[in-house]
Amino acid sequence: MKDKKLVICDSDNEYLSVVQAYLQKRKPVGYEVMVCNSIDKVIAASKEIDIEILLIGESTYVDNINDISVQKIFILQENGMCGIKGYSAVSKYQSIENLISTVLDEFARDEECNSRLRRGKKNTKLVTFYSPDRHRGLMTSALAYSEVLTDMGNKVLFLNLEAFSGFEEILGQSYESDITDFMYFALRFSDKLMFKLEAIKHTVHGVDYLPPANDFADIMGIGESEWRMMFDALLFGSEYDYVVVVLTEANQGFYHILERSDRVLNLIGETSQSQAKIRQYEKILRTRDMSKVLENSIIYGLFKDWDRDSTNLHSLSGAAIGGFMRQLLAQDMERYMG
Numbered sequence: 001m002k003d004k005k006l007v008i009c010d011s012d013n014e015y016l017s018v019v020q021a022y023l024q025k026r027k028p029v030g031y032e033v034m035v036c037n038s039i040d041k042v043i044a045a046s047k048e049i050d051i052e053i054l055l056i057g058e059s060t061y062v063d064n065i066n067d068i069s070v071q072k073i074f075i076l077q078e079n080g081m082c083g084i085k086g087y088s089a090v091s092k093y094q095s096i097e098n099l100i101s102t103v104l105d106e107f108a109r110d111e112e113c114n115s116r117l118r119r120g121k122k123n124t125k126l127v128t129f130y131s132p133d134r135h136r137g138l139m140t141s142a143l144a145y146s147e148v149l150t151d152m153g154n155k156v157l158f159l160n161l162e163a164f165s166g167f168e169e170i171l172g173q174s175y176e177s178d179i180t181d182f183m184y185f186a187l188r189f190s191d192k193l194m195f196k197l198e199a200i201k202h203t204v205h206g207v208d209y210l211p212p213a214n215d216f217a218d219i220m221g222i223g224e225s226e227w228r229m230m231f232d233a234l235l236f237g238s239e240y241d242y243v244v245v246v247l248t249e250a251n252q253g254f255y256h257i258l259e260r261s262d263r264v265l266n267l268i269g270e271t272s273q274s275q276a277k278i279r280q281y282e283k284i285l286r287t288r289d290m291s292k293v294l295e296n297s298i299i300y301g302l303f304k305d306w307d308r309d310s311t312n313l314h315s316l317s318g319a320a321i322g323g324f325m326r327q328l329l330a331q332d333m334e335r336y337m338g
Contacts, residue, residue: 005049006100009036010057010076015092022096028104028198043068053107055099057092058084072107105199124235128261130247132277135267137302137321139165139246140310143207145265145325146244147317150206154241157201157234158209163216163250171313173202175211180218182210183226194237205314208240220250227253231260259290263332264297300328 006028008019016035023033036042039062042054051070058078065073075084076092090102129142139160146158159179160167168174177200201208213219231253234243247257258264266281268274278299285293302324309319316322 004031004053005034005051006031006053006055006103007034007036007042007045007051007070008055008076009039009042009060010055010092011037011060012057013037015057019096026097028100031198033100039065039068046070053103055090055103072110074103074106101199104195108195108199124238124240125242125262126231126235126245126257126260127242128245128247128257128264129267130258130264131267132281133269133271133274134248135269135274135302137306138162138267140307140313140316141267141300141302141321141325142244142246142265143204143313144310144316144319144322145329146207146242147205148322148326148329149242149244151317155239156207156242156244157197157238157240158204158207158244158246160209160212160246161219161251162212162246162248163219165212167212171204173211175202175214176200178211178213178218180213180222183222183230194233197238205317216250220252222252224253224256227251228256231257235260255288255290258285258293261293261296264293265328266297266299268299268301270301298328298332 008016010016016037019033019035023035027033034045036045039056039060042051042056045051046068051068053072053074054065054068054070055074055076056065057076061075061084073087075087075089077089078092088106090099090106092099127145129138129145131138139162142160143158146156149156161179182196182200197210201210203209231243234240245257245261247254251257266278268278282294285291302321306321306324310316310321312319317326
């Protein structure tokens with residue numbers, strides 16, 4: 001199915017040029033954003049395409065807006081003095097990224113709006129990182145791997161399911177929503193997951209990510225069926241080339257995620273205890289008749305002082321650990337891409 005249509009209509013051509021400049025750098029996943037400088041152009045377009053969301057400038061608004069077939073209309077509020085009622089309003093003068101994020105989040109929460117289910121155009125691959133001995137380099141190496149994939153021209157979504165990620169402090173970010181809010185939509189609004197993703201995702205070195213759970217108990221309370229639903233949406237309904245997951249046993253979808261993975265990368269240490277833990281993990285998979293997971297797995301260890309230049313998560317692909325993960329990916333690429 002084609003991308004959903006989000007139309008921005010405003011008579012301010014300078015404003016539209018700012019919108020277009022943003023869209024040239026970053027297009028919302030799964031959407032085609034059109035810009036128009038008159039309502040007549042929107043009306044004409046609506047006769048040829050299905051428009052889900054229309055954003056219209058406060059000073060551009062006209063009464064015949066009702067002639068447009070659209071699920072939800074937002075008024076781009078300029079000074080709030082025009083007295084337009086009956087529509088949602090959003091501040092026009094904010095970053096385009098925040099504007100689109102706010103709009104998609106409200107659309108996702110509107111129970112009166114029914115989004116069309118869509119199947120993604122790409123064959124999204126799921127790559128899972130897991131460490132039976134909870135190696136402290138798991139998240140860093142997984143994110144470095146993701147950044148390398150992005151440098152290669154891929155669209156990547158990174159999900160950290162660790163109980164304690166430390167992302168807010170490490171990245172200097174403050175998150176109003178996290179992955180558990182996204183999972184809430186897997187239950188109530190399964191057809192709108194992509195809207196919610198676009199609304200709450202952040203980016204590091206070109207890699208999109210959902211903020212990890214603030215409280216690990218929230219992750220533990222999500223059942224396997226919800227994880228199944230979420231990964232169905234991501235793997236069959238998104239435009240990502242790869243979804244990279246950092247997995248722990250605190251997840252009720254643990255075995256399902258392993259089975260769904262195109263590749264599982266197991267990070268282990270060099271101690272005898274680490275070796276014993278990976279062998280126990282492999283034994284459990286065989287007992288559960290999950291030998292396919294073992295066939296799709298790579299066991300790797302990190303080099304000495306791997307964390308020396310790995311503190312800046314925005315530039316891991318250029319650090320030594322990025323070079324290591326690039327080499328690991330290159331060695332596996334022929335089989336992996338098959």
